[in-house]
Amino acid sequence: MTSETVTVPAHEVALAGDLTVPGADVPAVVLFAHGSGSSRHSPRNQAVAAELNRVGLGTLLLDLLSEREEHEDARSGRHRFDIGLLAGRLVDTIDWLERQGGKRGWGEDLPVGLFGASTGAAAALVAAAERPRRVYAVVSRGGRPDLAGEWLPRVEAPVLLIVGGADELVLGLNEEAAARLAAPHRIHVVPGATHLFPEPGALEEVATAAGDWFRERLGTGAQGA
Template identity: 50%
Template sequence: MNTSTLVHIPVDGVTVEGMLDIPEHALGLVLFAHGSGSSRHSPRNNYVAGVLREAGVGTLLMDLLTPEEDRDVAQRFDIGLLTQRLLAAARWAHGQPIARGLPLGFFGASTGAAAAIEAAALLGADAAAVVSRGGRPDLASRAALANVSAPTLLLVGGWDDGVIELNQQAYDQLACEKELGIVPGATHLFEEPGTLEQVAQQAALWFAGHFAPIPHA
């Protein structure tokens, strides 16, 4: 049985809205960082989140920008701002009784992938795993790419020209446990039949395989 709750997360004087879903006996919690122009209502990320929950992983889908902020294209690419919002959401989630003690992971798409890597680098051992879907991890700082310790999976479509090379550049700078997965026959949005399913299954395996219970003090 899932516990699904519409949540409001106060951060930077604004309120970030999200949907928190925690399966019974959850293995961990994954925070979703959406890409430029997307939202927590994204059908693709909601599909992936559903597969994660079937695998026993909790999810928090949220809008890192308010509707007003999202109308400013520059803010969609403000990796520093997105990272701070993601960190605030992580702190908020760990303060919720239903999520307390759960290992934490990040799932980033497009520009959200850079924010996920930056957040994981800052959290250090408190971040358990990162997955990027068609992301731009190359937009993360060199310091973050070098310092992130959470096992990181970069998933890219085989027909996503240009983005494969950018992911390879970021992959080469990662010093953590890492994997670069190319999904054959997929373009940037993984709209081709069966490709998003592959992303979701690989993400679920990655998170479930790297989540281990955090011992209570």
């Protein structure tokens, strides 16, 4: 298992990311899109990433905003809901992973999964629709897939929507978004959990559900739990 901090060029900015891979024969990499006001240091996303690494999948936790944009966003909040901006940077990162596959010996056709939280889920779905041959699966955690709007019917990758049972507003928004998905999809409700899944065992259930979804769809190289 190797971990490193990487810099991903995304048009006019350079994005910081933490890349972890189990080895040169990694079967797939899951790219994380954090939610509004969060970063690649999100303890919730890090916990899910650790579970994915445990079952043999690579992970890339990415800051979707530059440091300057983070400072601007802290004052105005104007970037965190710019789904087009965030999705464009995920697309750039998917393309970067393809180039890295050739350089690092993974293969340029390495499957990519997307894990989105909150507004990052909408950006992940838009990116999946824009790169249908590269993205093999999508997972949303407490996400706002409804913000993907007209892109929802264009998503081809199978989608897992994980929502807390006590997060009633977001659960309703996920159900509405699911009705617009043409791709295979499922809603996984974590009983009694609220938006950030702080309840005992809730985040562990999220990580297990995400690991199973990705492991079944991102190639046979990943290990069984």
